[in-house]
Structure formats: structure tokens, C-alpha cells
Amino acid sequence: MIDPHGPVPVYQQVADILAARIASGELAPHRPIPSESAIVQEFGVARGTARRTVAALRERGLVYTVPQRGTYVGQPES
Amino acid sequence: MIDPHGPVPVYQQVADILAARIASGELAPHRPIPSESAIVQEFGVARGTARRTVAALRERGLVYTVPQRGTYVGQPES
């Protein structure tokens, strides 16, 4: 699932997987993506890596984060 | 110098200090800012915090980073 020793950073690999779920509609607009803790558990990565993953998705404009609430698919709009 | 318990995050405090040095000309365009290790030593912060400091300056458009080389004042242009 995740290749820790490949050329692609782990956080990018996880971001790609979540991005695919967003693209497929599995994760719908204004619905929360997995929490950092959930990402840690599902992919077996450290929390710092999970945070970088979410940051990467944010930089791609795929999600937005509400402090102390969660991160959601789409734009802050609404 | 740095207040670890204040409301302003340490990485922002350090970024503010370096931003002031840039504004004053102490750190001139296309000259390197202190390395992560130097920031760690000068301000007594952790490596991760030093990285966040540089990231903050980059987000402000004050510096640009050349991988494996260093971070410099101004824009990548040159």
C-alpha cells in the first residue's frame, strides 16, 4: 500500500490515495476526510507525516481545515 | 528573546525576528539567512521549529529555499 523506501515521500503517497478518494466521490464535498489519528492508524504513519499529508492536500486546494474541528473536502465556501 | 509560553508561536516569534533583520538590511537580498542548525543554536529551538520558521518566511515571500543549498533573502529570480 505504502512504500516507505520508494522515491516518493510517504506523505505524498498517502495524499495521492486520499486525493483519489476525493476524485472518485468516495469523499464528498464538505464531508470530513479522515482525521490525523485515523490516517495514522489506517496507513501506519507517524502523526507528523499525517499532518504533512493533510497540508499537501490543502496546498492542492482539495480540502480546507477548520481548527479544532477537522478537515473537509472542497473549499471553505459555505 | 523568545517567550515559549506566550500566545505567539515560537516559530512565528523567530520568523518575526528574522523578518526584521531582512527589513533592516542586515540580511541582504540573495544572501543566505541562518541555516536551520544556526537557528536551532541561536534561538534554542528544536529542528522542526527552525524548519517551520523558514517555511513561515517563505510563505511571506521574504525568502526562497534552494534544496541542499540554503535559504536566501528575496525571490528565486536571478
Next chain:
DNA sequence: TGGGATTTGTACGTATGTATA
């Protein structure tokens, strides 16, 4: 009113990899 669980934010420490000088 209170308390617990959840979630993100910050911070520290450490280790390894890769590229450059």
C-alpha cells in the same frame, strides 16, 4: 454546570537520506 472524548496546533527530540561545497 461539569466532564470526557475528539481534533487540530505547537514543540521537542532523534534518525536517516540526499545533494552540494
Next chain:
DNA sequence: CTATACATACGTACAAATCCC
């Protein structure tokens, strides 16, 4: 070959805000 410097990744801890009972 060595030193420097950034990139990634792990682990840990506590704080702050929110949510729900």
C-alpha cells in the same frame, strides 16, 4: 572524504477549542 544543509520520517507530549453527554 568530510562537512554542511535541506528533506523526510519516526516518536512523544501538552495545549486549545470543540462537541457531546
